[in-house]
Amino acid sequence: xxxxxxxxxxxxxxxxxxxxxxxxxxxxxxxxxxxxxxxxxxxxxxxxxxxxxxxxxxxxxxxxxxxxxxxxxxxxxxxxxxxxxxxxxxxxxxxxxxxxxxxxxxxxxxxxxxxxxxxxxxxxxxxxxxxxxxxxxxxxxxxxxxxxxxxxxxxxxxxxxxxx
Ligand code: FES
Ligand code: FES
Numbered sequence: 001x002x003x004x005x006x007x008x009x010x011x012x013x014x015x016x017x018x019x020x021x022x023x024x025x026x027x028x029x030x031x032x033x034x035x036x037x038x039x040x041x042x043x044x045x046x047x048x049x050x051x052x053x054x055x056x057x058x059x060x061x062x063x064x065x066x067x068x069x070x071x072x073x074x075x076x077x078x079x080x081x082x083x084x085x086x087x088x089x090x091x092x093x094x095x096x097x098x099x100x101x102x103x104x105x106x107x108x109x110x111x112x113x114x115x116x117x118x119x120x121x122x123x124x125x126x127x128x129x130x131x132x133x134x135x136x137x138x139x140x141x142x143x144x145x146x147x148x149x150x151x152x153x154x155x156x157x158x159x160x161x162x163x164x
Contacts, residue, residue, distance in 0.1 A: 014076045016040050017086025028074035033057045035073045036083060044084040044112045048141070055140030058113035059083050065120035084112035087119060095119055098157035106144035114140050118154050127158065
């Protein structure tokens with residue numbers, strides 16, 4: 001009889017910002033970044049270096065900060081990705097508010113990655129020291145040198161947080 005196997009392309013299911021996606025991938029090594037930008041259509045996550053060195057492409061994978069340029073899409077099967085677009089429903093995450101108050105971005109290119117790194121970090125460590133903030137953010141590069149404003153905004157976000 002006829003071969004019924006059809007396409008051999010593997011299907012990968014995963015969530016992005018709490019919506020489920022199912023994609024056919026002919027190359028499971030394709031970086032997650034391209035899937036987010038080209039397939040899911042969310043362009044807030046940026047391509048900087050492509051080799052895991054700058055942090056511009058940072059997203060959350062099951063709550064942890066990862067570099068989507070260096071993560072094969074096969075690695076996210078069954079898992080949950082969050083991008084900058086999903087960080088809050090209305091742009092009012094404490095970090096986003098602090099970023100606005102502190103007028104942090106210059107060109108803006110690195111900022112989604114900065115925010116995603118900071119957000120994952122504060123989840124893990126809700127009351128960090130200055131040194132811990134510096135260390136946590138040290139892998140996210142900014143060609144515009146907004147580092148001092150980023151640092152101050154993270155501290156502002158800590159104090160802005162509603163007390164519990
Ligand atoms: Fe991913 Fe630079 S683009 S780390
Ligand atoms: Fe321009 Fe960071 S604001 S690279």
